[in-house]
Amino acid sequence: MSKQVYEHIEESLYHEKLENGLTVFLLPRPEMSKTYAIFSTNYGSMDRTFVPIGQQDKITVPDGIAHFLEHKLFEKEDRDVFADFGKQGASANAYTSFTKTAYLFSSTTNVEDNVKTLLNFVQDPYFSENSVEKEKGIIGQEIKMYDDQPDWQSFMGTLKSLFKETPVNIDIAGTVESIAEITKDDLYTCYHTFYHPENMTFFIAGNFEPDNMLALIRENQASKEFSKLEEIKRDFPNEPSAVAKSENKIVMPVSVSKCTIGIKESTKELEPQEFIKRDLLQDIILTYYFSKSGQFYEELYQENIIDASFYFETNLEKNFGYSIIGGNTDNPELFTKKIIELLLSTKTQQLTEDDFERMKKKKIGQVLRSMNSLENIASKYIHYHHVGIDYFELIPEIQKLTVQDANGFLSGWIAEERLAVCKIVPE
């Protein structure tokens, strides 16, 4: 077990890679009442074409299967795992993203039992034909719920117009039609391939004693057998740098139109140093222009083009990245035209030293704030670890950035062919 102390943020993190390949992180926070643990596999909705463990040939599985699998792991032959956690005073949950599936609990009592329950239920699948059929009704309702949510439709609609090949353009939950095809055998195939300890991370933060906790995890894992895993072969398509289509229009019952502009930020795998720089600058630059202190925000606001619903978000993953700028508008054409104009104008702009120092301060405060939450720390740590970056060193990384870095990034940030528009309009 190795221990690393981060004095500047008063955190100590313990780390070990177990014999079976599982990566374990422990972050004791004795002043907290609760403990939060997350067991995460590097497997998400995007992993649809791959070579199953122990086989030779690539297969493509039905869309929505990673999410379906997440639902089904909670159900065992004789019981529902939510109830097990409930009995032990824990609240459990899970989520599936484009790149990850994660199972988690938080509790203020019975922490050790809950850790065992988390490890055991994820590592003991039970899928039957019956229960798979039954789940289709529940997930069908979940999909329908998303169908009625304009904000989700707007988000997915933007990704669909940005990306042509990368499966980030497919809904995480799949469609009612695609999940209808899922069988229990499909679930086992995906499970055995992607839920190998080598492909997984366990992060626990909160009120516990690290030596005892690690001993418990070691012992639990040593008692289980796993076949040898070579590297998982996943099919990752080549993505052109230009967008799939520059405009996507969706008609649905909304009281006011919603409009988003997507920026295709990245389409290839990035090395850690390149990743961290892009990750921070992407966010800082977007914030610089479009947050409430931003020049673009003010212009858009003064010209009455945006209102309080205006937002932006940015995301960088290992193989892809995007930013989205959007809001409600009565005039989607004007909204689009103006924001694209502003984005294109950044090519010849420069940030001053003062501006950039202020943005760095803002980012540092934001990182400290996010460290108030154990959930945030755990999920951010895993996210960054996956691309080879230490989340707890983020503040020094921010401090290292220079205004030259920012201006270098800015000059290559926007190209018209990497912009796409999505409009949600009333019937």
Add this chain to the structure above:
Amino acid sequence: MHTIQEEVKQLNGYNLHLVPNKKFKTINIVVKFKAPLERETITKRALLPYLLQQGPNKYPSRKELQIALDSLYGAVLSIDGGKKGNHHIISYRLEVANEKFIPNESNMVEDAFNLLNEVIFQPNVTNNAFKDATFKRETETLRQKIKAVIDDKMKYANMRLIDEMCEDEAYQLHVHGYEEDLATLNPELIYEYYRTILQEDQVDVYVLGDFDLNDMERIVSSTMKRMKKEKPTSGEENAHTKKEESKEIIDKQNIQQAKLHIGYRTNCRYQDKAYPALQVFNGILGGFPGSKLFVNVREKNSLAYYASSRLESHKGLLLVFSGIAPGDYEKARKIMEEQMEAMMKGDISKQELSETKELIVNQLLETLDNPQGIIEMLYQQVIADVDLSPHQLIESIKKVSINEVKEVGNKIELDTVYLLTSEGGTANE
């Protein structure tokens, strides 16, 4: 278990609550203005947070205000309005990084309080009126907000349920106010009302984080002062007309998933002795994934993706929610009502009781691991005007018996069943 330390003092026209706590890397400041919930003022109170966030006199635009916040290591300011029972609360929240984690910074808390003080007490007004342009823009923003409620079907159904259920009560007032009332406002009237608030509302200031008590009291008392002319607030529950029979309301829209929301009267509120038992009642019925509603509506019958219940603690309501296929209305309603009947009969196992109690305690303790959570929990006592610290509440939850749950259940009455369904879907499909 770590108890939450809270020092309360009357100071400069407000109650100062200092909550020293080592859990967090930031300092959280929350200032709460409390007044009775009234139709005459609700739209004004809904509009004010939008106006004030456009910047005080010293930083007279949103951009200048935000630059000041960014320079303060990305301090986050938000102002919002909300209903708690028959009160309306405006909350000013400012979160700033604790300077102990930032090299070479030492006056961040003073700067934060000065900034917040400007925002609250020195708004951007000339000739006793907010700026006309700001007023027009923000009125429009609020109007959009009022109109957009219909796009969030869960919120919309909840709002419609409360409309129908609390027809003649202050609680039915919409938190975003009313379009027709917006039309009657102007920049002078709204400022005049804001001046009233500054003098007459009850004000509570919370400061939470890792700091020295004396230092903090000195900082707050030297930066924040208020001229008080408090009116006695009448937060008393106005009696509702007891319905002879429960109501059933069906609305139709072009939607995929129907929302079935059912409202009950609990006849028990936060300050009542039976409140902890009511929390346990709600937990067993629909507070958690192992609760009767979730297990029976979703797991056993696959009728819904969500099925749960929630308390409006300061109003005395219990609300049951589910999202179902439009054709399943009768079936889902029957199953949901059966769960309620089971609860009232005391059809509760010892295991359900002890597990639910543990889950509630867990939930409360987790709330106390979140800065805003701690402040909201502490403020419940101000609203309910009762001395019940978070830890006293936890202790009383632990002591609740099945009999007490059954007893509190027997006071609960069905009031209104609300269904928002698809245009094609009739109730008896």
